[in-house]
Amino acid sequence: MDFASDNGAGVAAEILDAIAASSRVRAPAYGADDHTARAAAMLSDVFERKVEVFLVATGTAANALALAALARPWEAVFCHEEAHIHDDECAAPEFFTGGAKLVGVAGEGGKVTPESLRETLARFPRGLVKSPQPGALSLSQATEAGTIYSREAIAELCAIAHAAGVRTHMDGARFANALVASGLSPAEMTWRAGVDALSFGATKNGALACEAVIFFGPALAPDFAYQRKRGGHTLSKGRFLGAQMEAYLKGGLWLRLAERANGAARALSERLAAAPGARIAWTTEANEVFAVVPDATVAAWRGAGAKFYEWSTRSLDPERAARPGETLVRLVTSFETTESEIARLVGFARDPG
Numbered sequence: 001m002d003f004a005s006d007n008g009a010g011v012a013a014e015i016l017d018a019i020a021a022s023s024r025v026r027a028p029a030y031g032a033d034d035h036t037a038r039a040a041a042m043l044s045d046v047f048e049r050k051v052e053v054f055l056v057a058t059g060t061a062a063n064a065l066a067l068a069a070l071a072r073p074w075e076a077v078f079c080h081e082e083a084h085i086h087d088d089e090c091a092a093p094e095f096f097t098g099g100a101k102l103v104g105v106a107g108e109g110g111k112v113t114p115e116s117l118r119e120t121l122a123r124f125p126r127g128l129v130k131s132p133q134p135g136a137l138s139l140s141q142a143t144e145a146g147t148i149y150s151r152e153a154i155a156e157l158c159a160i161a162h163a164a165g166v167r168t169h170m171d172g173a174r175f176a177n178a179l180v181a182s183g184l185s186p187a188e189m190t191w192r193a194g195v196d197a198l199s200f201g202a203t204k205n206g207a208l209a210c211e212a213v214i215f216f217g218p219a220l221a222p223d224f225a226y227q228r229k230r231g232g233h234t235l236s237k238g239r240f241l242g243a244q245m246e247a248y249l250k251g252g253l254w255l256r257l258a259e260r261a262n263g264a265a266r267a268l269s270e271r272l273a274a275a276p277g278a279r280i281a282w283t284t285e286a287n288e289v290f291a292v293v294p295d296a297t298v299a300a301w302r303g304a305g306a307k308f309y310e311w312s313t314r315s316l317d318p319e320r321a322a323r324p325g326e327t328l329v330r331l332v333t334s335f336e337t338t339e340s341e342i343a344r345l346v347g348f349a350r351d352p353g
Helices: 013-023 034-047 059-070 092-097 114-122 151-163 175-182 224-230 239-273 295-303 339-350
Strands: 052-056 075-080 101-105 133-140 167-172 197-201 211-215 288-294 326-332
Touching: 013 239, 034 052, 034 211, 034 239, 052 059, 052 224, 052 239, 059 092, 059 133, 059 167, 059 197, 059 211, 059 224, 075 092, 075 114, 092 101, 101 114, 114 151, 133 151, 151 167, 167 175, 175 197, 175 239, 211 224, 239 288, 239 326, 239 339, 288 295, 295 326, 295 339
Parallel strands: 075 101, 075 133, 133 167, 167 197
Antiparallel strands: 052 211, 197 211, 288 326
16 A cells, blocks of 8 residues: 555556667667657647747756756745745755846745745845845646646746746646646646746656756757756666657657546545545645544555655645544555555545554
């Protein structure tokens, strides 16, 4: 019963086969191979426009390098106060941007709100020498609470940012999960709503180690190839990234894998909500379930060897937060999560004894 993270899942067979096949053929180095070229062309098709694509091996690199292209060292990057770039990337965004300040913005359910963004922007007036200048806005889709921004919400936040001269970035580590949950097209969820750059994740959804930094216009990052190289994230055997991304996209594999993970999360959420003393903290939209459960359930899960995280957050309405004798937990499903795992976990919740 492993619900700790989708990072714990394996590699989809189709992607593993593609890596092996690409290893049997010699190819130009540093991403100048046919696999990488085809993957870039496929991403342009996915997003319904010519996009600038740069492959990297980790989500931290994708986020930090993308923000380095959008924000200068003396600028501020606005994000939710519990965003992954803010709390979980060991100051990599600050490092790669050369010192840009991450500024947390409050909001329920991991979401930046228009009101909180306007209030925060007002604290950093453009032209005030002693203050970091407004530089970039980063939105996580899906959020750290597993919630999804609507197309209208993305468009409103991007419009506020652009009006303030701020470029926009989307952390899409779980982009596929958010996409299939939203019912939107990739274009609708990104550039048509005002997103300038996207960290397009594949690793959490069946790849070995592959992410793409995507710019929706060549003028946004004319020097990004040099930034990536200087940052140590231009792989010499780049074809292995290209082969992963090509296989990930081919035939809609990425969407099928995400739907499996999301379906498992929906099933887990529905059954867990019916267990005695349990309640779902936020509506389950992608592949993360946040639930408040009795401490006895947590102990039963631990005793049975289940893997998950006890969670803390400032992003949950106090009325729905854990009370004495209760614990907020995060349960993450993947494309490999089985019905038997879900049934066992829910069984212990129904009868912790």
